[in-house]
Amino acid sequence: MWIYQKKLEYPINIRKPDARAAKIIMTQYGGPDGELGASLRYLSQRFSMPYKEVIGTLTDIGTEELAHLEMICTMIYQLTRNLSIEEIKAQGFADYFVDHTTGIWPAAATGMPYTSASFQSKGDIITDLHEDMAAEQKARTTYDNILRLIDDPDIREPIKFLREREVVHYQRFGESLRITQDKLNEKNFYAFNPSFDKTPPAIS
Amino acid sequence: MMPIILNPPTGMQPSCVTPDRDAALRRLQQADFALIDANLYLDTHPCCPNGLEYFRCMRIERDNALREYEINYGPITMDASDACTGWDWIDRPWPWELEA
Numbered sequence: 001m002w003i004y005q006k007k008l009e010y011p012i013n014i015r016k017p018d019a020r021a022a023k024i025i026m027t028q029y030g031g032p033d034g035e036l037g038a039s040l041r042y043l044s045q046r047f048s049m050p051y052k053e054v055i056g057t058l059t060d061i062g063t064e065e066l067a068h069l070e071m072i073c074t075m076i077y078q079l080t081r082n083l084s085i086e087e088i089k090a091q092g093f094a095d096y097f098v099d100h101t102t103g104i105w106p107a108a109a110t111g112m113p114y115t116s117a118s119f120q121s122k123g124d125i126i127t128d129l130h131e132d133m134a135a136e137q138k139a140r141t142t143y144d145n146i147l148r149l150i151d152d153p154d155i156r157e158p159i160k161f162l163r164e165r166e167v168v169h170y171q172r173f174g175e176s177l178r179i180t181q182d183k184l185n186e187k188n189f190y191a192f193n194p195s196f197d198k199t200p201p202a203i204s
Numbered sequence: 205m206m207p208i209i210l211n212p213p214t215g216m217q218p219s220c221v222t223p224d225r226d227a228a229l230r231r232l233q234q235a236d237f238a239l240i241d242a243n244l245y246l247d248t249h250p251c252c253p254n255g256l257e258y259f260r261c262m263r264i265e266r267d268n269a270l271r272e273y274e275i276n277y278g279p280i281t282m283d284a285s286d287a288c289t290g291w292d293w294i295d296r297p298w299p300w301e302l303e304a
Contacts, residue, residue, distance in 0.1 A: 001236075001299075003281075046298075047300055052294040052295065052296055052298075053294055055294065055298050056293060056294035059298075060282065
């Protein structure tokens with residue numbers, strides 16, 4: 001189970017509202033490579049993991065992703081404060097506003113609602129860890145793209161922190177994959193799913 | 205240099221499943237649930253003296269139950285690992301693994 005901590009993982013104080021930036025950043029809440037999907041992916045996959053190191057890694061990274069989606073939501077909240085109707089229209093926010101006012105709702109930048117169709121939980125440790133490494137790189141690319149689009153240092157600093165965490169998570173998942181492969185038949189890592197198959201095939 | 209052992213093991217390995225561990229876990233779960241439920245009550249009754257007293261009382265029980273469990277069976281949260289003889293945070297059983 002979980003306990004909520006009444007603080008952010010990294011400080012966020014955005015002084016200048018910017019609804020256009022909010023719509024871009026929102027994709028890291030409910031988009032295909034966002035923090036919500038990341039957290040649910042890892043916290044779902046861990047149940048079928050055979051090795052304690054990997055269970056721990058998925059639990060702890062899945063938990064940290066919850067702190068990251070809180071950071072993203074905080075940024076969206078601060079970027080959409082005190083907007084006039086004229087600003088909402090001028091900053092391309094009217095389509096979001098008509099459905100949600102300035103409430104926080106998980107969707108991609110394109111408006112596609114959050115969906116678990118953007119991730120897998122396959123019940124195979126090698127398959128899942130490759131997905132996890134790819135997911136961290138996709139999120140890192142998204143943060144790179146956000147940094148290409150946004151100049152405000154109040155926004156850039158927490159985004160740069162989140163980007164760095166994707167790199168660290170990629171490293172830890174790579175180590176998890178290496179730990180897994182060390183425990184399997186080195187002549188054929190893919191002959192046997194230790195999450196499901198009861199006995200490994202004989203080494204020939 | 206000898207490592208400093210903050211929580212010396214009392215003979216039971218953290219991954220051992222025993223009636224004692226089961227009882228310690230049940231005690232912690234009950235005390236924790238009392239706090240969780242009191243929390244929700246106090247969110248909407250923030251000035252209720254009886255509710256506040258109940259919370260303070262159950263917090264003592266939860267803290268005692270948590271300390272007893274962690275000393276004997278390992279960390280409930282990662283920051284409770286003694287981090288001396290190894291990273292016991294990842295030791296089995298994880299909560300979804302069968303306890304017996």
